[in-house]
Amino acid sequence: MNILVFVKATIDRNAPLDPDEIFPGDRDDKADIMTNNYDKHAIEAALRIVEEKGEGKVTAVCLGSDMADKVVKEAIAMGCHGAIRIENSETEITNFFSVAKILAAAAKKIGEYDLLLFGMQSYDFGTATMAPMVSEFLNLPVACWVEKVLVEGNKLRVEKVIEGGTRSMELQLPAVLSIASTGDYEEPRYTSVRRIMTASKTEVPVWEIDELNVGNYEPNVKFDDIEKPPARAEKCAIFSDGDPAEMVSELVSTLKDKGLNLGAFK
Amino acid sequence: MSKILIIVETAKGNIVGITKECISTARQLAVDLSAELEGVLLGHEVADLAVEATKYGLKKIYKIDDPQLAGVNILYHTRTLEALIKELDPKIVIAGASLYGQELMPRLAARFNSAMFPSVKKLKIDGDELEATHALFEEKLFAEMEGGLANLNFITVASGNTAEAERDDSLTGEIAEFSPVIEDSDRREVFVEEKIAKVSVDITKAKLLVSGGRGVGSKEKFAIIFESAKQMGGEVGASRAAVDAGWVPYDHEIGQTGKSVTPDFYIACGISGAIQHLVGMRNSKTIIAINTDEEAPILEVAHYAIIGDLHEVLPELTKRI
Ligand SMILES: Cc1cc2nc3c(=O)[nH]c(=O)nc-3n(C[C@H](O)[C@H](O)[C@H](O)COP(=O)(O)OP(=O)(O)OC[C@H]3O[C@@H](n4cnc5c(N)ncnc54)[C@H](O)[C@@H]3O)c2cc1C
Numbered sequence A: 001m002n003i004l005v006f007v008k009a010t011i012d013r014n015a016p017l018d019p020d021e022i023f024p025g026d027r028d029d030k031a032d033i034m035t036n037n038y039d040k041h042a043i044e045a046a047l048r049i050v051e052e053k054g055e056g057k058v059t060a061v062c063l064g065s066d067m068a069d070k071v072v073k074e075a076i077a078m079g080c081h082g083a084i085r086i087e088n089s090e091t092e093i094t095n096f097f098s099v100a101k102i103l104a105a106a107a108k109k110i111g112e113y114d115l116l117l118f119g120m121q122s123y124d125f126g127t128a129t130m131a132p133m134v135s136e137f138l139n140l141p142v143a144c145w146v147e148k149v150l151v152e153g154n155k156l157r158v159e160k161v162i163e164g165g166t167r168s169m170e171l172q173l174p175a176v177l178s179i180a181s182t183g184d185y186e187e188p189r190y191t192s193v194r195r196i197m198t199a200s201k202t203e204v205p206v207w208e209i210d211e212l213n214v215g216n217y218e219p220n221v222k223f224d225d226i227e228k229p230p231a232r233a234e235k236c237a238i239f240s241d242g243d244p245a246e247m248v249s250e251l252v253s254t255l256k257d258k259g260l261n262l263g264a265f266k
Numbered sequence B: 001m002s003k004i005l006i007i008v009e010t011a012k013g014n015i016v017g018i019t020k021e022c023i024s025t026a027r028q029l030a031v032d033l034s035a036e037l038e039g040v041l042l043g044h045e046v047a048d049l050a051v052e053a054t055k056y057g058l059k060k061i062y063k064i065d066d067p068q069l070a071g072v073n074i075l076y077h078t079r080t081l082e083a084l085i086k087e088l089d090p091k092i093v094i095a096g097a098s099l100y101g102q103e104l105m106p107r108l109a110a111r112f113n114s115a116m117f118p119s120v121k122k123l124k125i126d127g128d129e130l131e132a133t134h135a136l137f138e139e140k141l142f143a144e145m146e147g148g149l150a151n152l153n154f155i156t157v158a159s160g161n162t163a164e165a166e167r168d169d170s171l172t173g174e175i176a177e178f179s180p181v182i183e184d185s186d187r188r189e190v191f192v193e194e195k196i197a198k199v200s201v202d203i204t205k206a207k208l209l210v211s212g213g214r215g216v217g218s219k220e221k222f223a224i225i226f227e228s229a230k231q232m233g234g235e236v237g238a239s240r241a242a243v244d245a246g247w248v249p250y251d252h253e254i255g256q257t258g259k260s261v262t263p264d265f266y267i268a269c270g271i272s273g274a275i276q277h278l279v280g281m282r283n284s285k286t287i288i289a290i291n292t293d294e295e296a297p298i299l300e301v302a303h304y305a306i307i308g309d310l311h312e313v314l315p316e317l318t319k320r321i
């Protein structure tokens, strides 16, 4: 079982957000970069599937600048057997359509795969388009928001989230899945000291987009201005001192001062 | 006359709310483009729903009614819609950014070798361009997107940004039959079964919601949420984690896969504030969080927060109200 898991580097949740510096390549502090959190669930799923089968290989694939090296190393430190980074430092190709074409072309170049796993969305662009688009470019069946995977020969039985419940599907391999942050893969494993050592020693090949025969990947829909929404008038008022009764009293009197009547509905 | 095609989504024998939001969103576009608003509905035994769809202002519904469509299969839907779109040649195809729409539309757009406008909050026509707003970084930044109207454009509409179109029984529309198009290779995907909860309680009209998450701890302990809601005169809300754990029925779920609510007061107890939850409650007028973790993302949308154990704080609060 050969699994490709697609991982993305994004600005860290805790790093300051600046509309002019939204790509990892815009930053020079590695602390500002994180693995797209949802991709860790996909890595967990990939590793579990291989472990349960007792054979197979998981390769992390990332389109990103050298700031994304941290992310591919983390994938290996979690347990992926190898990784490939596709260089994206100069062009910063970020339009999801172009990214999907490049990732599909990379999968084609890798050639041997049974399963392509994606995170359910990215923290930065959050289009959730990647798994279905890549599946179409590679002409493979797809299921998104998958919480459970069972491999049965050359078929997969998956359970996916739908509004108000779950749907089971059977997919012929090779197939594309996006993995939900809930369900069987809700808790991605941590890196271990031993795996971090392995990762530091693992050579990660860097491919150029030019090597991939992508064809035309100019999108017909473009991202234009990126803006901050108007700031909130008031920050959250936090009550954290004293015992529960005291904190509640402070809250209740603050609400009263603001003319808010929590007791109006009794 | 040019056309705007809306993919009518149904669940449990009803047209889903997000489709009605798509219709509202598309109305202005239809005026700007002098286009006809048409819909397509795929499923099995959906004749009544097709008629119902016309009551929301769709002038013509392409009904694709077939036993093979009894369960949702993205490959069948993509193939069939591809054929329909080729025949109709609409300018714009719109679906809700539901889990279904988000899975189907990128696949369909890619088949037409087209990018799309994903999860848009706002949409307008400016000259010969389509412009849309898409949230980045879980709504901490916003991007404008642009595409030419000369292309075929695919759009998914994010929920909670437009009022749903109202049903108007005086409206009528034409129903046209269309056959499913399925190729052998599409049978690589097979629908097996679906489990969907029934909904009997409507919490969306409540002025006060006391909402519990995984932090509540257990089904027995969740009683405190029901008790407080009752004493304060509100209804009970929940995160999906609490619903998945079986502590509270799905009727109470708030967020992407549950209800969208905008009460006067929303009290989030033991809820971390995952974006999938926030999209369903962030427009509540006053949000109070009770959480042991001062770093929980719920504090980014909350107006007030008490840092502490909800099992100690909530009874105090209930007593004081
Ligand atoms: C496709 C998809 C759709 C989804 N749709 C939805 C949706 O519609 N709605 C939804 O809610 N989720 C949805 N989710 C799930 C979502 O991603 C989160 O997993 C979920 O919201 C987490 O629920 P939670 O906040 O209750 O639990 P957690 O994230 O585990 O948070 C528990 C919180 O409780 C706090 N806590 C613990 N003990 C205490 C205590 N004693 N007192 C006070 N605080 C305490 C913790 O600090 C923590 O902040 C969806 C997921 C997927 C994959």
Ligand SMILES: Nc1ncnc2c1ncn2[C@@H]1O[C@H](COP(=O)(O)O)[C@@H](O)[C@H]1O
Binding pocket: A006, A007, A008, A009, A036, A038, A039, A042, A061, A062, A063, A064, A096, A099, A103, A117, A118, A119, A120, A121, A122, A123, A125, A126, A127, A128, A129, A130, A131
């Ligand atoms: N640049 C990238 N490199 C590798 N994988 C990516 C990249 N961008 C997106 N992905 C994958 O696609 C998923 C969905 O991202 P998105 O469509 O941007 O919401 C992510 O969770 C990743 O698994």
